Amino acid sequence: MASKHTNKKRTKDVAPTPVEGLTATEVGVLEAFVATMNDKVIPEIVRKEEERRVLAASSRHWPLKT
Amino acid sequence: MYTWLPIGSTADLGKLAGEIGHEYDPTRVAQRLMGGLSPAVKGVLIERQYIDKDYRSTYYNYYAKKGQTYRTDCVRLHFFDSTVSFDATAQKFLWPDARLDDHYFGYMVLRPTGIATIGRSVLSPDVREGLRAGAPIITSRHKVHVLGYRLAVEGFPSMDQHIDISVCAHAACWSILRHYSERYSNYREYLTHDITMMAHAFNPGGLVPSRGLDVSHAEHVFQEAGTFPMIVTRKSPRDVLFYRQLLAYVESGFPLFAAMHKWSHAVAVVGCEWKTALARGSTKLRYAWDLVESLIVVDDNSLPYRSVPMVGTAQYSSRHIDAFIVALPEKVFYPADAVNGLTPWLFALGPLLGLQPERDTVARYFMTTGSALRRFMRNRESEFDPNLMREVMTLPFAQFVWIIELSSAADWAAGQISARAVLDATASLRDPKPFWLFHSRSRALIFDRRSVGVASSGVRAISLSGMSATALTRWDQNLRPTQRK
Numbered sequence: 001m002a003s004k005h006t007n008k009k010r011t012k013d014v015a016p017t018p019v020e021g022l023t024a025t026e027v028g029v030l031e032a033f034v035a036t037m038n039d040k041v042i043p044e045i046v047r048k049e050e051e052r053r054v055l056a057a058s059s060r061h062w063p064l065k066t
Numbered sequence: 067m068y069t070w071l072p073i074g075s076t077a078d079l080g081k082l083a084g085e086i087g088h089e090y091d092p093t094r095v096a097q098r099l100m101g102g103l104s105p106a107v108k109g110v111l112i113e114r115q116y117i118d119k120d121y122r123s124t125y126y127n128y129y130a131k132k133g134q135t136y137r138t139d140c141v142r143l144h145f146f147d148s149t150v151s152f153d154a155t156a157q158k159f160l161w162p163d164a165r166l167d168d169h170y171f172g173y174m175v176l177r178p179t180g181i182a183t184i185g186r187s188v189l190s191p192d193v194r195e196g197l198r199a200g201a202p203i204i205t206s207r208h209k210v211h212v213l214g215y216r217l218a219v220e221g222f223p224s225m226d227q228h229i230d231i232s233v234c235a236h237a238a239c240w241s242i243l244r245h246y247s248e249r250y251s252n253y254r255e256y257l258t259h260d261i262t263m264m265a266h267a268f269n270p271g272g273l274v275p276s277r278g279l280d281v282s283h284a285e286h287v288f289q290e291a292g293t294f295p296m297i298v299t300r301k302s303p304r305d306v307l308f309y310r311q312l313l314a315y316v317e318s319g320f321p322l323f324a325a326m327h328k329w330s331h332a333v334a335v336v337g338c339e340w341k342t343a344l345a346r347g348s349t350k351l352r353y354a355w356d357l358v359e360s361l362i363v364v365d366d367n368s369l370p371y372r373s374v375p376m377v378g379t380a381q382y383s384s385r386h387i388d389a390f391i392v393a394l395p396e397k398v399f400y401p402a403d404a405v406n407g408l409t410p411w412l413f414a415l416g417p418l419l420g421l422q423p424e425r426d427t428v429a430r431y432f433m434t435t436g437s438a439l440r441r442f443m444r445n446r447e448s449e450f451d452p453n454l455m456r457e458v459m460t461l462p463f464a465q466f467v468w469i470i471e472l473s474s475a476a477d478w479a480a481g482q483i484s485a486r487a488v489l490d491a492t493a494s495l496r497d498p499k500p501f502w503l504f505h506s507r508s509r510a511l512i513f514d515r516r517s518v519g520v521a522s523s524g525v526r527a528i529s530l531s532g533m534s535a536t537a538l539t540r541w542d543q544n545l546r547p548t549q550r551k
Contacts, residue, residue, distance in 0.1 A: 019525050019526065019527065020526045020527065021526055021527030021528055021529070022418065022525075022527045026417070026418050026527070029414070029415065029417050029418055030415070030418065030511075030525060032414065033411070033414045033415055034498045034499060036411060036414060037408075037411070037498035037499070038498050040411075041407060041408060041411050042495065042496050042498065044407055045403070045404045045407040045408070045495050046495055046496070048307070048403050048404075048407060049401065049403060049404065049495060051301070052298060052299070052401075052403060055298075055299035055300075055301060056296075056297035056298065056299050056389075058299060059281050059297060059299040059325065059327070059388075059389040060280065060281050060282035060285070060297065061280050061281070061282060062280055062281045062325055062327045062330070062389065063278050063279075063280050063330050064233065064234060064235040064278060064279050064280060064281065064284070064325060064330055064331065064332045065233045065234070065235075065278025065279070065330050
């Protein structure tokens with residue numbers, strides 16, 4: 001699962017910022033997560049939200065009368 | 067003015083027809099009650115000449131203008147268990163202990179309209195026949211004054227549509243907004259006539275409301291009531307994201323206005339029933355929605371708390387719900403679909419927290435308040451490392467937070483979890499770290515949200531001790547579990 005959830009391309013050659021309580025390797029995991037959020041997760045979240053708005057518009061005129 | 071009707075069996079409810087005038091259509095009311103009330107109801111107090119604010123709002127604005135003469139007063143039925151009796155001479159109740167509330171199952175107002183006579187009602191889910199014990203349902207506490215007693219019942223408001231001046235959508239809006247006004251002090255009470263007027267930008271006059279509403283009218287009602295409605299529409303019958311969102315909002319304590327396009331019908335979704343057993347050995351991440359057996363709805367065509375299975379031979383199933391409106395409070399900017407999108411990626415942080423494999427996990431997410439989170443943990447202090455308690459008590463939460471709970475199949479069966487993430491419900495959709503906190507049994511990541519634009523420097527990790535074998539209780543606080551009577 002690690003390969004699915006990490007973005008090694010973004011974190012390559014970037015020195016991790018120290019984080020209290022985490023080793024340098026663990027900071028790399030955290031920074032890879034943030035990179036994945038920016039590159040994959042957030043664009044998909046934004047796309048889904050746009051899709052929700054379009055679908056909502058399509059249902060606004062459904063009649064409700066029974 | 068008051069008559070006590072002892073109920074030996076549910077068939078005795080048919081005696082209502084001999085006690086109540088025909089304008090209240092008691093025969094149909096009795097049939098409805100016989101089909102849905104549990105045998106725990108052993109006494110009904112019939113209260114005549116009851117002045118009901120919701121009926122009066124329609125009387126003043128509609129029935130009083132008609133050529134046919136309608137009564138101004140209603141009948142109210144109160145339901146009790148077997149321990150309560152009525153002294154007709156002294157006009158008082160007799161019961162065995164200090165708490166009459168414990169023996170009271172709620173009330174039902176009957177309108178003098180000839181048709182669709184069941185008006186404002188609050189019945190306890192505990193006496194709804196066919197509802198499974200433990201089924202979590204959104205309720206609030208409703209005060210009731212009768213015979214000088216001040217009673218209370220936990221339930222969700224319901225009423226039949228008037229047919230001539232209101233339809234199913236009005237009834238669903240009314241139920242949800244009455245729940246809000248009883249449950250939350252910042253929402254005012256709206257009467258039936260108010261709801262019919264709020265649906266339109268102008269007074270449509272005449273009988274226009276009876277010709278039906280559409281989804282946008284219901285959205286307008288919720289806007290007018292000061293909430294921030296969001297419409298979520300199903301993409302296809304296999305759109306699991308739609309149902310995951312639906313469950314997330316219901317588990318957050320928000321009753322949903324649910325539309326069924328096929329039937330042109332609307333109901334309020336107020337709870338669910340879980341499957342009794344969880345199959346083990348899943349090969350992928352499962353969501354709480356996968357474990358739902360049925361939804362509980364308040365439908366104006368039946369008694370409240372109707373159990374609607376996912377599929378079935380009844381008039382409709384949960385699969386017929388293809389849009390819903392959630393009436394959100396202000397300051398909820400991060401919607402359920404964003405939480406859903408984020409959830410599988412939490413496992414990327416698995417190496418930091420020692421998370422179990424994704425394939426053995428059930429993910430469940432819902433919204434609550436930061437105060438409720440602190441109260442939940444304070445009431446279970448022994449489950450948490452004191453350092454984690456201190457962090458949660460001092461984090462500067464916004465009012466609303468999303469909770470994501472991760473459970474193994476074994477955890478789920480035992481009502482436990484193995485990790486919990488706390489997200490900021492005011493986060494932007496583009497926030498790469500919308501967290502306040504993410505903890506397992508061994509470690510916690512604390513996210514500093516007091517600075518904007520910091521990268522990983524805004525994060526701290528703390529090791530947790532003493533939590534490896536404690537119970538980490540699953541959060542079931544937003545809804546009330548049904549206690550079958």
